[in-house]
Amino acid sequence: SQTIHQWPATLVQPVGSPLSLECTVEGTSNPNLYWYRQAAGRGLQLLFYSVGIGQISSEVPQNLSASRPQDRQFILSSKKLLLSDSGFYLCAWRDSGGVYNEQFFGPGTRLTVL
Amino acid sequence: DQQVKQNSPSLSVQEGRISILNCDYTNSMFDYFLWYKKYPAEGPTFLISISSIKDKNEDGRFTVFLNKSAKHLSLHIVPSQPGDSAVYFCAARPTNFGNEKLTFGTGTRLTIIP
Numbered sequence: 001s002q003t004i005h006q007w008p009a010t011l012v013q014p015v016g017s018p019l020s021l022e023c024t025v026e027g028t029s030n031p032n033l034y035w036y037r038q039a040a041g042r043g044l045q046l047l048f049y050s051v052g053i054g055q056i057s058s059e060v061p062q063n064l065s066a067s068r069p070q071d072r073q074f075i076l077s078s079k080k081l082l083l084s085d086s087g088f089y090l091c092a093w094r095d096s097g098g099v100y101n102e103q104f105f106g107p108g109t110r111l112t113v114l
Numbered sequence: 115d116q117q118v119k120q121n122s123p124s125l126s127v128q129e130g131r132i133s134i135l136n137c138d139y140t141n142s143m144f145d146y147f148l149w150y151k152k153y154p155a156e157g158p159t160f161l162i163s164i165s166s167i168k169d170k171n172e173d174g175r176f177t178v179f180l181n182k183s184a185k186h187l188s189l190h191i192v193p194s195q196p197g198d199s200a201v202y203f204c205a206a207r208p209t210n211f212g213n214e215k216l217t218f219g220t221g222t223r224l225t226i227i228p
Contacts, residue, residue: 006157034216036218042220043118043120043219043220043221044158044203044205044218045218046216046217049215059215088155090157090158099209100146100163100165100209102148102160102163103160103216104160105150105158105159106157107156107157108155108157110155
C-alpha cells in the first residue's frame with residue numbers, strides 16, 4: 001500500500017531564517033506531487049505541483065520554492081521566511097495513471113514563524 | 115476569486131440525524147468533484163467523489179449530489195455520528211489531461227451533538 005510521509009511535524013522558525021520541508025511517498029511510482037498551505041481559518045491553497053522529476057509548476061508567487069530531486073521526494077524551501085509564511089503545510093500525491101482519482105494527503109507540518 | 119465556495123463555515127447536527135453540507139462552484143470547466151474530511155492537525159482524508167456524468171454517488175452513509183445546471187453539490191451524511199465531527203472540504207477540478215489543479219473550498223466545520 002502507498003504511504004506519504006512529511007517532516008518535521010512542527011517547526012518554529014524566526015523571520016528571515018531558511019526553510020526546508022520534506023515529503024516522501026512510498027509504494028507507488030511516478031506520482032503527481034503537490035504542496036498546499038492552509039492558513040488559519042482559510043481553505044487549502046495549492047502552492048506547487050510536480051508531474052515528474054525536476055518538473056515544478058508554481059501556482060502562487062511567493063518567497064517559497066519547490067524541488068523534486070527524486071521520483072518520490074518533494075521538498076518545499078525558502079531562503080528567508082516571512083511572518084505570513086506561518087501555516088499548516090500539506091503534501092499530497094496522486095496516481096498519474098488516471099484522470100478520475102483522488103489526491104492523498106500527508107499528515108502535514110505546522111510552521112510558526114516568529 | 116473563490117471558484118469553489120462553502121458558504122456555511124459551521125454546522126451543528128444532532129447525532130442520528132442527517133447532515134447536509136453544501137458547495138457551490140463558478141468554473142464551468144470543473145467536472146470532477148471531491149469531498150475531504152479533516153481533523154485538527156492532520157491531513158485531509160478522501161471521502162467520496164463524483165464526476166459530471168453522474169448526479170449522485172453513494173458510499174455507505176455518505177452520498178454526494180451534483181446539480182450541474184446550478185453548479186451546486188452537496189454531501190449528505192446519514193445517520194450522523196460523533197466521529198463525523200470534523201472540517202469538510204469540497205474540491206473540484208477539470209479532467210482534461212495535464213490539468214492538475216484541484217481547487218478547494220474554505221471548509222465547513224461539522225459538529226455532531228450527542
